[in-house]
Amino acid sequence: MTELLLAVILVVAVLAMRAGDLLTSVILVGVMSLVSCLLFLHLAAPDVALTEAAVGTGVGSVVLIWIVFKTQRRVDRGSDR
Amino acid sequence: MRKTDILDVVARKLSPYMFLFGLYLVSFGDTSPGGGFQGGVVIASGIILLAMARGTGAAEALFPASRLTVLEVVGYVVFLAAGIVGVILGVGFLGDWFARGASVAARAATVGDTATATAAAAASAHRFVFLLNLIIGVKVAAGVSLICLTLFRET
Numbered sequence: 201m202t203e204l205l206l207a208v209i210l211v212v213a214v215l216a217m218r219a220g221d222l223l224t225s226v227i228l229v230g231v232m233s234l235v236s237c238l239l240f241l242h243l244a245a246p247d248v249a250l251t252e253a254a255v256g257t258g259v260g261s262v263v264l265i266w267i268v269f270k271t272q273r274r275v276d277r278g279s280d281r
Numbered sequence: 282m283r284k285t286d287i288l289d290v291v292a293r294k295l296s297p298y299m300f301l302f303g304l305y306l307v308s309f310g311d312t313s314p315g316g317g318f319q320g321g322v323v324i325a326s327g328i329i330l331l332a333m334a335r336g337t338g339a340a341e342a343l344f345p346a347s348r349l350t351v352l353e354v355v356g357y358v359v360f361l362a363a364g365i366v367g368v369i370l371g372v373g374f375l376g377d378w379f380a381r382g383a384s385v386a387a388r389a390a391t392v393g394d395t396a397t398a399t400a401a402a403a404a405s406a407h408r409f410v411f412l413l414n415l416i417i418g419v420k421v422a423a424g425v426s427l428i429c430l431t432l433f434r435e436t
Contacts, residue, residue, distance in 0.1 A: 246314035250306070254319055258326040259425060262333065266433060 292334030321421025356420030
């Protein structure tokens with residue numbers, strides 16, 4: 201179960217890095233935070249899981265969404281890649 | 282940001298329950314999962330939800346930024362004072378200085394009743410942790426919501 205949750209976190213993190221739409225990236229980071237909250241709950245640390253759910257999924261996502269709306273939504277695929 | 286009716290209705294219905302859950306986390310933090318920081322962040326995210334759905338003006342009408350600043354600073358000072366009172370009374374920084382529980386524990390210890398002494402000390406410690414959770418909850422809720430309100434207003 202722990203390995204499964206870790207694998208899901210890894211997959212979602214890679215998807216968040218590769219998404220072209222930054223809003224999608226922010227939502228995927230929120231999903232990653234939610235899965236890691238489940239991981240902490242499975243590892244018998246409900247206090248850490250509550251903190252992760254409140255800070256990572258709640259406040260962090262809100263701040264990141266606000267930043268995306270105030271800057272730009274698309275990723276510039278520059279020539280340096 | 283464009284606002285929809287769904288966000289408006291959900292935020293108005295949901296944020297009171299977020300405040301209630303945050304207060305539950307703060308007040309039962311000493312016996313169950315939760316605590317001052319988690320409950321404070323949940324209360325702050327309720328305020329942030331109001332600010333995103335109704336605009337920062339509506340959120341600041343309920344929670345003025347000047348009052349949040351005062352709460353944040355007073356919470357810090359009161360928390361430090363709660364720690365230093367323990368130093369003055371000789372139980373160490375952030376030690377449990379609730380006098381009634383301590384005196385009951387001392388009296389029971391002189392009689393030799395260790396079970397009563399332990400129970401009285403544990404009950405006193407629970408009350409002290411509840412007080413600390415309350416202070417931290419107020420401070421964190423004011424601080425985090427103030428950060429986000431300032432960020433949203435100035436951009």
